[in-house]
Amino acid sequence: MQPVLISRFSSVNCLGAGTAALLEALRKKRSGLAPCEFETAAVDTWVGQVPGLDELRIKPGLEQYDCRINRLAQLALEQDGFSAAVAQACSRYGAARIGVFTGTSTSGILETELAYRRRDPHTGALPASFRYRTTLNTYSLGDFTARYLGLSGPSFVVSSACSSTAKVFGNAARLMAAGMCDAAVVGGADTLCLTTLYGFRSLELTSRGPCRPFDAERDGISLGEGAGFALLEKPGRGAPCDALLLLGVGESSDAHHMSTPHPEGAGAKLAMQRALEAAQLGPADIDYVNVHGTATRTNDAAEDKALVEVFGRSTPCSSTKGATGHLLGAAGITEAVVSMLAVRHGILPGSAHTRRIDPGLGSAYLLAPRAARVRRVLTNSFGFGGSNCSLVIGEAA
Amino acid sequence: MRAYVEGIGLLGPGLPGWHDSRAVLAGTAPYRPAPAVVPPSPLLPPAERRRAGIPVKLALAAGAQAFAAAKRDAAATATVFTSSSADGQIVHELCAALAAPGREVSPTRFMNSVHNAAAGYWSIATRSREPSTSLCCYDASFAAGLLECTAQVAVDGRPVALIAYDEPYPEPLHATRPISGEFGVALLLASQPTEESVAGMDIDLVPVAAETRLTDAGLEAARLANPTARALPLLAALARGGVEEVVLNYVAGASLRARVAACH
Numbered sequence: 307m308q309p310v311l312i313s314r315f316s317s318v319n320c321l322g323a324g325t326a327a328l329l330e331a332l333r334k335k336r337s338g339l340a341p342c343e344f345e346t347a348a349v350d351t352w353v354g355q356v357p358g359l360d361e362l363r364i365k366p367g368l369e370q371y372d373c374r375i376n377r378l379a380q381l382a383l384e385q386d387g388f389s390a391a392v393a394q395a396c397s398r399y400g401a402a403r404i405g406v407f408t409g410t411s412t413s414g415i416l417e418t419e420l421a422y423r424r425r426d427p428h429t430g431a432l433p434a435s436f437r438y439r440t441t442l443n444t445y446s447l448g449d450f451t452a453r454y455l456g457l458s459g460p461s462f463v464v465s466s467a468c469s470s471t472a473k474v475f476g477n478a479a480r481l482m483a484a485g486m487c488d489a490a491v492v493g494g495a496d497t498l499c500l501t502t503l504y505g506f507r508s509l510e511l512t513s514r515g516p517c518r519p520f521d522a523e524r525d526g527i528s529l530g531e532g533a534g535f536a537l538l539e540k541p542g543r544g545a546p547c548d549a550l551l552l553l554g555v556g557e558s559s560d561a562h563h564m565s566t567p568h569p570e571g572a573g574a575k576l577a578m579q580r581a582l583e584a585a586q587l588g589p590a591d592i593d594y595v596n597v598h599g600t601a602t603r604t605n606d607a608a609e610d611k612a613l614v615e616v617f618g619r620s621t622p623c624s625s626t627k628g629a630t631g632h633l634l635g636a637a638g639i640t641e642a643v644v645s646m647l648a649v650r651h652g653i654l655p656g657s658a659h660t661r662r663i664d665p666g667l668g669s670a671y672l673l674a675p676r677a678a679r680v681r682r683v684l685t686n687s688f689g690f691g692g693s694n695c696s697l698v699i700g701e702a703a
Numbered sequence: 704m705r706a707y708v709e710g711i712g713l714l715g716p717g718l719p720g721w722h723d724s725r726a727v728l729a730g731t732a733p734y735r736p737a738p739a740v741v742p743p744s745p746l747l748p749p750a751e752r753r754r755a756g757i758p759v760k761l762a763l764a765a766g767a768q769a770f771a772a773a774k775r776d777a778a779a780t781a782t783v784f785t786s787s788s789a790d791g792q793i794v795h796e797l798c799a800a801l802a803a804p805g806r807e808v809s810p811t812r813f814m815n816s817v818h819n820a821a822a823g824y825w826s827i828a829t830r831s832r833e834p835s836t837s838l839c840c841y842d843a844s845f846a847a848g849l850l851e852c853t854a855q856v857a858v859d860g861r862p863v864a865l866i867a868y869d870e871p872y873p874e875p876l877h878a879t880r881p882i883s884g885e886f887g888v889a890l891l892l893a894s895q896p897t898e899e900s901v902a903g904m905d906i907d908l909v910p911v912a913a914e915t916r917l918t919d920a921g922l923e924a925a926r927l928a929n930p931t932a933r934a935l936p937l938l939a940a941l942a943r944g945g946v947e948e949v950v951l952n953y954v955a956g957a958s959l960r961a962r963v964a965a966c967h
Contacts, residue, residue: 402956411817418794422802431875438879442794443787444818444839458956460908462840462847465818473836477851484704484854486908500801505813557834559826565814576832690814691823693835
């Protein structure tokens with residue numbers, strides 16, 4: 307594929323608002339996970355909650371979109387000079403020539419959960435204050451993002467569970483290549499909610515403590531929440547040789563099970579190989595792999611098999627979910643941002659909360675962060691339904 | 704962007720399949736609304752067949768029709784799924800369970816609550832490891848899917864199936880988002896014409912223009928009743944088999960224009 311310039315990016319999660327907070331936490335191997343005190347959830351687990359969202363006011367004029375996920379999105383759009391960079395791009399390309407491709411898994415389900423508690427006892431009706439289109443519908447986030455930024459170009463929301471905001475990079479690259487837009491805002495958000503807390507618990511996939519990716523005693527995921535965005539453009543002739551690029555996107559399906567990965571990591575392997583092919587790179591060209599690494603027994607084992615098959619046993623890799631929690635639909639963009647920071651600032655992130663690497667796993671898993679020259683990173687995002695996506699991010703070959 | 708339509712799938716009220724609906728869509732036979740019959744998919748293994756909800760069956764039935772017509776191997780073909788609401792019944796059941804004491808959430812329902820459940824079951828049913836995405840764009844979900852699917856065909860030069868589907872929400876959500884009738888549409892698109900090609904299609908984004916409506920009042924009502932049925936003007940153009948232009952509503956800054964020319 308034609309490389310795409312990543313000209314600006316932002317993020318918000320339990321480690322803080324803005325990429326500076328995320329970078330600082332990666333350098334110090336700080337985790338933002340804490341025992342779950344979210345809403346009224348009585349689930350014995352740890353989560354990565356973003357503070358202050360209840361006090362955040364949605365941009366005037368967009369009050370009808372007010373819900374936790376759009377607040378998270380707004381907070382991320384306000385970090386790292388992101389909105390200003392989009393405004394500049396808008397003056398160059400025009401509002402209708404910038405695409406908006408966002409991803410989420412749960413959209414505004416939290417507000418629907420709360421509305422169901424306030425149903426009319428006689429008719430069963432939802433309270434009059436419930437707004438479907440601008441909160442529950444999966445497109446709410448895309449609509450909000452486009453309106454917040456004043457963009458009117460091609461747009462949709464990708465909702466393929468935990469691969470959603472990795473896959474949006476592919477959508478943007480394709481639609482730019484097809485001439486449907488000149489630039490694109492990609493990213494997305496997901497919030498903590500009762501559906502995922504109780505849902506993952508029902509599948510016995512929530513960790514009792516902070517999640518411990520690739521650990522011998524790992525026992526499940528820690529849910530988190532967050533948002534992130536990137537501005538993608540066609541690389542101009544004047545782009546510096548160390549410009550940050552999206553080099554490859556690889557997508558696959560497991561064709562195995564709705565909530566369990568293929569045991570040999572067949573789909574994961576295919577996604578990584580396709581991303582390398584798209585980037586016209588070999589495994590040796592990758593300096594670091596940000597693995598999906600959710601910390602469930604089966605996910606990490608399957609991904610490790612795929613990693614060893616594609617990269618062998620020496621390419622440094624780690625999961626950052628011990629620091630951020632599993633951001634579900636926002637995992638892809640969050641870990642793409644981690645990958646961008648790794649390249650920009652020469653850091654290989656460690657794995658917060660992982661104590662002893664599972665001796666049954668074969669990849670070169672990093673416990674402690676390390677300074678290194680990082681030119682290219684591959685990042686994995688795998689989701690329910692067997693939806694897999696790998697991105698290659700870094701400098702031109 | 705150019706793509707060739709190789710296969711079409713359709714399942715909706717009074718529209719029991721592409722082949723059996725062509726005359727109605729072309730305006731040479733009367734439209735008689737009747738509830739859609741959504742069959743269980745013979746493609747799914749028994750365990751998955753039990754777990755799959757109506758939206759999944761709807762998507763699989765429409766998709767299977769398009770692949771049969773195109774004589775393509777589903778295992779080797781990428782897919783784009785699109786739906787405004789995916790499985791509304793599950794959203795209702797989960798939210799009702801979470802509002803009740805005990806908060807007993809069914810693991811199967813939770814697993815099936817993802818917007819890409821239909822894509823997951825399709826991949827299991829067809830043993831396809833090819834890329835698949837699942838989109839939403841509210842009432843313009845079909846237009847968004849058509850744009851993405853055509854872009855994949857045009858840029859990557861490989862066949863891609865578009866599978867769109869929507870079903871009504873149960874109450875109390877239905878009152879806040881009225882959708883009626885189950886509706887599924889599938890289009891198998893390819894970059895080059897083949898013996899199976901039905902029509903060539905040029906898809907473009909154009910400045911916002913009036914959307915194409917249907918002359919038959921019953922079909923026009925069906926078009927407005929379900930987000931996936933916004934595909935009907937395009938299907939009608941394909942059924943008439945001539946050279947036509949169709950405009951679909953899309954985003955604030957653009958409509959989607961399809962220029963259709965039948966292959967003979």
